[in-house]
Amino acid sequence: MSKVLNNENFTKNNENKDLLKSVRARTVKKYFAQFKSPFVILLCVWIAVGCISYLLALYWGLMSSLKEVLNYMEDLFGFPRRLAWENYATAFENLFVSIPTDDGRRRVVFLELLYNSVLFSVVASTVPVVSQMLVAYAATKYNFAFNKVLHFSVVMVIVVPPIGSLGTTLQLYRLLRIYDNFFMLMVARISFAGSGFLVWSGVWRGISSEYMDAAKIDGAGHFRILTTIMLPLARVTFTIMWVLCFITNWNSYSMQYTLLPSMPNLSLALWSFQFDVGNAISWPPIQIAAAMVVSLPCLILYISFQELLVGNLTSGGLKG
Amino acid sequence: MSTNLRRSKKISRARIGEGVFYFSIVGVPFFLFLLLTVFPGYFYIFIFAIQKYDPYSASYVFQSDILYNFRAFIAEIASNPNWQQATLNSFIVYGLSWLLMPMQLFTAFYISKKMPGTKFYKVILMLPGMLPGMIWVLLYKNFAEFALVDLLNLPYGPLSNVDQQFGALLIYVVWMAWGGGMLLYSGVLSGVSPELIDAGRSDGLNLLGEFWYIALPQLYPVWIVDVIAGVAGFFSASPGTFEFFGLNAGPNVSTLGFLMFSRVMNGGPKNYGFDAAASICFSLIVMPITLFVKWVLERYGPSEDTREPIHWFWQRRRNR
Numbered sequence: 001m002s003k004v005l006n007n008e009n010f011t012k013n014n015e016n017k018d019l020l021k022s023v024r025a026r027t028v029k030k031y032f033a034q035f036k037s038p039f040v041i042l043l044c045v046w047i048a049v050g051c052i053s054y055l056l057a058l059y060w061g062l063m064s065s066l067k068e069v070l071n072y073m074e075d076l077f078g079f080p081r082r083l084a085w086e087n088y089a090t091a092f093e094n095l096f097v098s099i100p101t102d103d104g105r106r107r108v109v110f111l112e113l114l115y116n117s118v119l120f121s122v123v124a125s126t127v128p129v130v131s132q133m134l135v136a137y138a139a140t141k142y143n144f145a146f147n148k149v150l151h152f153s154v155v156m157v158i159v160v161p162p163i164g165s166l167g168t169t170l171q172l173y174r175l176l177r178i179y180d181n182f183f184m185l186m187v188a189r190i191s192f193a194g195s196g197f198l199v200w201s202g203v204w205r206g207i208s209s210e211y212m213d214a215a216k217i218d219g220a221g222h223f224r225i226l227t228t229i230m231l232p233l234a235r236v237t238f239t240i241m242w243v244l245c246f247i248t249n250w251n252s253y254s255m256q257y258t259l260l261p262s263m264p265n266l267s268l269a270l271w272s273f274q275f276d277v278g279n280a281i282s283w284p285p286i287q288i289a290a291a292m293v294v295s296l297p298c299l300i301l302y303i304s305f306q307e308l309l310v311g312n313l314t315s316g317g318l319k320g
Numbered sequence: 321m322s323t324n325l326r327r328s329k330k331i332s333r334a335r336i337g338e339g340v341f342y343f344s345i346v347g348v349p350f351f352l353f354l355l356l357t358v359f360p361g362y363f364y365i366f367i368f369a370i371q372k373y374d375p376y377s378a379s380y381v382f383q384s385d386i387l388y389n390f391r392a393f394i395a396e397i398a399s400n401p402n403w404q405q406a407t408l409n410s411f412i413v414y415g416l417s418w419l420l421m422p423m424q425l426f427t428a429f430y431i432s433k434k435m436p437g438t439k440f441y442k443v444i445l446m447l448p449g450m451l452p453g454m455i456w457v458l459l460y461k462n463f464a465e466f467a468l469v470d471l472l473n474l475p476y477g478p479l480s481n482v483d484q485q486f487g488a489l490l491i492y493v494v495w496m497a498w499g500g501g502m503l504l505y506s507g508v509l510s511g512v513s514p515e516l517i518d519a520g521r522s523d524g525l526n527l528l529g530e531f532w533y534i535a536l537p538q539l540y541p542v543w544i545v546d547v548i549a550g551v552a553g554f555f556s557a558s559p560g561t562f563e564f565f566g567l568n569a570g571p572n573v574s575t576l577g578f579l580m581f582s583r584v585m586n587g588g589p590k591n592y593g594f595d596a597a598a599s600i601c602f603s604l605i606v607m608p609i610t611l612f613v614k615w616v617l618e619r620y621g622p623s624e625d626t627r628e629p630i631h632w633f634w635q636r637r638r639n640r
Contacts, residue, residue, distance in 0.1 A: 039528050043430045044437065046423075050498030051444040058447075060467070061459045076467045131349050138345040142338055150346065153353060159548055160607060162361025163555045164580040164599035167592035168368050169360045178356075188356050192349045222341035251452040254562075258585070270454040274461065275566055284462045291455040302450040306443060 065289035072285045084285070091290035094281040097264035097272055108264050117250060117265040120182075124255075125245035127189045128196065133238065135192035136200030137230065141209060150192065151201075157193045166258065173259060180262050196241065203237045204230075236308070243305050247298050266294045368596035373589055380593065389597035396594075402571040403579065409486065410575040413557045416490055417550065420497045425539065427498070428505030429531050432512075445499025457563045460492050479564065485573050489559035496560075501546075508542050509535055544617045551610045555580075555602045576602070 064072055065087055067080040075081075096107045108116070139147045173179040178188050207230065215225045231238075253268035273290055276282045281290070369389050371380040385391075397403045427445070431438050448456060465477030478488035512534060520534050556577040561569045567582045574582075580598065583591045 037527050039526075040430075040435055043426055044435065047427055047430060047441050047445070047498075048437070050427075050495075051441055053495065054444055054447050054498075057456070057459045057463070060463065061455070064462065072466075076470050134345045135349050138342050142342045144339070144342055146342075146346065150350070153350075153358075157357060158545075159552075160603070160610060161549075161552050161556075162357070162365070162599075163552060163602045163606065164577075164595055165361040165365055166581060167584045167589075167595045168364045169356075170584065171368070171589065171592060172356070172360045172364060188352060190349050190352050191357070192346075193353050193357055222338065247450055251454070253454070267452055267454055270452065270458070271563065271566075274454075274458060284466060287458055288462060291452070291458045295451045295455045298451050302446075 061288050062292065064285050065292050067285050069283045069285055072283075087285050087289040088293060090286050091281065091293060094286070095266070095269050095273060095290050095293075097269045099262055099264060101262075108269075110266075113264060113266045113269050116256075116263050117267070120256075120260075120263065120265055121246050121249040123186050124189060124249045125242055127186050128191055128194070129238065129241045129245050131190045132192050132194065132196040133200050133234065133241075134226075136197050137204050137226065140201050140204035141212060141230075150197075154193050154197050158195065170258070178259075180260055182260065182263055185260060196245075199241070200237075203234055207233050239305070240308055243301060243308075247301060250298055270294050365596045365599055368593050369600055371593050373593060375590065378589075380589075389593045390601065392594055393597045393601060402574065403576075405571045406574045406576050406579045409573070410554055410557055410577070412486075412490070413493070413559050413575055414550075414554045416493060416559075417497075417553070417557070420494065420500065421543075424497065424499075424501040425505060425536075425543075426531070428502050428509060428539075429535050431502055431506040432509030432535075433527075441499075442502070445502055448496050448499065453560075453563060456496060457492075457560065460495070461564065464488055482570065482572055485570070486559075489561065489564065489573055492564075493559045504542060504546075505539055508539055512538050544614075547617065548610055548614050551613055552606045555606065 060077070063078075063080060064076075066083045066085070067075075067087075068082065068084045071081050071084070092110050095113065096109045097113065098105050098107055100106075135150065139150045170179065173188075176184070178184040211229050211233070212225050215229050220228070250265075251267055253265065253271050256264050256268045257271075270291055273281060273287055281287065368380065370382065370386040372383045372388065373379075374381045397407070431442055461479060464479050468474065469477050478484040516534060517530060520530055525533060554576075558575045558578045558581075559573075561573050561575065561578045562581065565573060567586055569578065569582070580595055583595055
């Protein structure tokens with residue numbers, strides 16, 4: 001009896017294996033069938049060229065950053081003769097920004113640059129993301145005629161943006177004491193205008209208002225509905241928007257250059273770094289090492305949130 | 321009667337509560353938007369344009385000839401070769417962004433169809449946006465100035481050669497734009513219903529046909545916004561001039577956007593009046609063009625009913 005059963009199991013297993021094989025073969029066939037079209041091959045090669053160029057550039061940069069200067073000059077493409085980790089130390093020691101003070105000039109060195117970068121990126125990402133999220137929430141979930149004004153304002157700024165208003169903005173910021181004042185500058189970032197508002201509007205529209213209505217019947221107030229029901233539903237979107245904003249702010253140096261000169265960050269240091277000539281930091285391996293150091297937090301963030309960022313971003317907004 | 325009255329009173333009280341909550345969220349951001357975006361960008365700029373900087377009192381004073389700055393700007397753009405070169409460069413950069421558009425649409429189509437390597441391509445193509453722009457600038461600069469010189473035995477790197485600098489910047493723009501618009505466009509395309517594609521397939525559409533007759537009409541509404549918003553981009557477009565050369569970039573690599581920026585940063589308040597007049601002139605050019613482009617795209621693009629891709633496709637086939 002047991003022999004018969006074993007035989008039956010054996011045939012069943014074999015059948016399953018055959019089925020699996022045929023499914024696999026079909027999948028592989030289907031996969032390669034896609035390459036029959038020259039259009040697909042051309043596109044695939046075209047995109048691959050772009051991707052490989054990015055990867056090669058990063059690889060070349062990493063290798064270059066680990067070469068001694070002489071090694072770099074003699075052999076631009078080879079593997080480093082010796083891994084010159086001291087390039088990173090040199091970059092760390094020499095990455096600075098000189099800023100004017102009342103007593104003359106002051107050097108802002110790596111640790112302070114790092115602190116500025118972190119502080120600026122965290123606050124400057126949180127403030128606009130929260131304000132856009134809240135304004136979009138109000139404009140989507142509450143029926144007021146003023147919503148039209150909000151939407152018109154956003155569309156107007158996107159379609160006809162103020163051109164060349166940097167001078168007037170600087171003058172106004174000086175008048176209002178916003179210029180070179182971190183706190184006031186962050187207050188000024190309480191804004192809703194921008195594509196973020198449109199993304200958030202899409203997200204809030206996608207979240208059913210029935211949750212709100214049910215909570216209202218249960219006696220919850222507007223603030224409670226927002227904080228305990230609606231915000232948790234949008235936490236994935238918030239994370240994505242915040243991470244994207246953080247990366248943008250981490251990489252930004254134009255704001256520090258134009259509006260916040262006394263609070264330089266790592267990106268500004270990197271930008272000014274490339275114009276230094278005739279000293280230790282003017283050598284390419286050290287410049288690239290500095291760039292690698294500055295990129296590290298973004299790379300870590302991107303790798304950590306990669307699934308979330310790549311998988312959830314869509315045109316109409318973000319999947320909530 | 322009394323019940324109705326009580327209910328209406330209750331409703332109005334609820335509405336007042338909603339209003340208080342709504343405006344407590346919207347009020348501050350909207351006020352700041354008016355003060356810091358609308359006022360300097362659309363109104364304050366007019367005040368500056370009719371004023372002149374007085375270096376003795378270090379302030380702006382109204383002048384009797386209110387068109388002085390406008391006249392100065394028109395004279396400058398007519399006679400100064402730097403402005404003319406910047407205008408030409410802006411045209412080239414703007415034209416390049418148009419040339420890059422099909423590349424981006426094809427890439428997005430490839431990604432949205434989940435063709436071979438999509439996951440990998442998606443992650444890598446996002447890298448330029450995720451890592452600091454400065455790392456790409458430094459890598460490109462060092463590659464062009466050292467590696468390329470070594471590889472091709474050039475006397476100078478393309479970024480050191482005045483005749484090749486602008487071309488080198490354009491290549492950088494193309495390189496960085498490989499995955500541009502990928503998220504936006506592929507997001508739209510991933511929303512196309514599979515039934516529509518199946519219907520197209522049964523009507524004999526190949527992949528290229530699917531792109532032309534199904535994907536493009538679906539992308540049209542998003543593309544239209546891109547194009548309309550992009551008109552103003554003509555005056556702010558820059559191929560990374562500031563990143564590569566700082567404020568001391570030569571006229572051969574300057575665009576109008578960069579020229580305006582460098583005038584404000586280099587010249588300080590004494591240039592604001594002139595720049596404000598220039599900005600108004602640019603806006604006067606942009607607004608009618610934007611409206612014209614919008615009108616043309618809405619009139620001659622696939623209309624709302626024919627935007628139903630399959631309908632559009634059938635119509636085309638019938639016409640053939």
